[in-house]
Ligand SMILES: Nc1ncnc2c1ncn2[C@@H]1O[C@H](COP(=O)(O)OP(=O)(O)OP(=O)(O)O)[C@@H](O)[C@H]1O
């Protein structure tokens with residue numbers, strides 16, 4: 416299988432803070448890659464590069480054979496419509512109803528009838544277990560519901576690539592499990608390529624074909640869930656087992 | 671000590687030019703996207719309603735009182751020199767040429783501009799602007815263009831309305847308090863007003879509308895630092911809009927003075 420996403424030597428400096436220092440990561444078409452790493456290590460920043468919200472200082476990003484920095488604005492927009500990004504905070508449009516949020520991509524870009532939009536919206540909301548709330552406003556939703564609506568919004572445009580930024584943080588364990596199932600289903604049935612950022616190791620082992628760990632601006636380990644779980648690398652070992660003591664925390668103290 | 675002063679002043683000057691550059695850049699983009707399809711009429715109408723219709727009560731109130739005040743203040747002097755009749759022409763000219771446009775613009779900057787900055791600013795801090803981009807929707811096209819067009823369209827209309835209400839206010843004072851006859855008041859008013867007065871008064875408000883839209887959107891997009899940042903940006907947006915409106919007004923007045931003597 417060819418690579419759907421290739422990240423080569425990606426560097427990014429955000430207001431004087433070297434957040435990414437040469438990230439290399441390849442993701443095969445149709446596979447799910449889980450990215451783990453400590454809070455603030457740049458996972459969200461990495462995802463934002465893949466949809467062109469942030470531009471790389473250095474390095475290349477190749478998606479579906481197209482290098483992002485070489486695309487015109489129009490070509491980039493076409494590519495963006497094949498990618499769904501589920502923002503960490505939801506980023507729902509709060510001036511619109513849930514239905515308008517979920518159908519946003521369709522309403523803006525596809526010439527479909529109002530009836531079809533409604534159907535697609537309901538279908539997407541159904542997938543995240545929230546049918547029948549399309550008339551509510553985002554401010555009427557709980558945090559976990561917002562997250563799922565954001566997921567539905569990304570699904571509604573039927574993207575080939577879905578980027579999930581902590582999809583199960585802040586939702587109850589049962590919903591978290593159904594979201595994991597959904598991610599797995601999308602992977603098994605319609606062959607989407609996904610990147611899932613998560614802190615939840617249990618989900619990571621369940622849904623990932625691959626797990627990559629981001630640490631100090633670089634991918635320091637990558638492998639199958641088994642490989643990561645049994646990694647001899649002390650940093651990876653400390654992280655996946657959630658230990659308070661180890662090289663990660665000692666390093667911080669040294670800095 | 672002086673080194674520091676230079677550095678501080680220098681920094682302010684640089685950030686001021688940076689600000690102007692940002693405004694110019696946003697203006698060009700906005701004008702470019704105003705002329706590229708698809709055109710979304712609904713969004714312009716929605717903004718026009720927010721900027722225009724919803725401002726009517728406040729504009730009415732302020733214009734009416736300005737009319738009252740201006741009539742009384744003018745009357746004070748005109749009565750001294752025994753020419754009450756000219757209150758009508760003086761009020762009409764001042765309101766149509768100057769007070770109507772500027773006061774309407776300031777009211778709209780405070781009411782609508784501040785709301786735009788707060789709305790776009792909170793969209794910025796909650797990543798909604800980023801989300802627009804991921805749906806291949808240009809934020810300038812989607813957010814700025816409708817506000818820009820709506821404001822530059824609605825401000826002349828609001829101003830015309832404010833002019834009428836202001837003159838009405840002065841009419842009420844003159845006819846019911848100072849005992850000037852209604853027909854004479856109206857005749858003197860219409861004789862005083864030439865087309866060019868109305869034209870120069872209204873044409874500059876198109877630019878005031880653009881100024882308000884561009885500054886308030888720019889400040890919204892550049893919000894940094896959460897809810898507090900939104901508050902700060904809203905203040906900045908109103909302050910800069912006021913300054914720019916007054917500066918632009920001065921420029922236009924000078925320009926018109928020499929073009930249409
Ligand atoms: N727009 C920005 N401007 C300046 N610095 C930023 C910006 N966005 C992120 N950063 C910095 O980049 C670093 C990484 O942020 P990021 O949001 O990617 O973390 P994260 O790995 O997603 O963490 P979490 O798991 O808590 O979401 C942080 O130190 C943050 O301060």
Ligand SMILES: [Mg+2]
Pocket residue numbers: 458459460503580
């Ligand atoms: Mg994050």
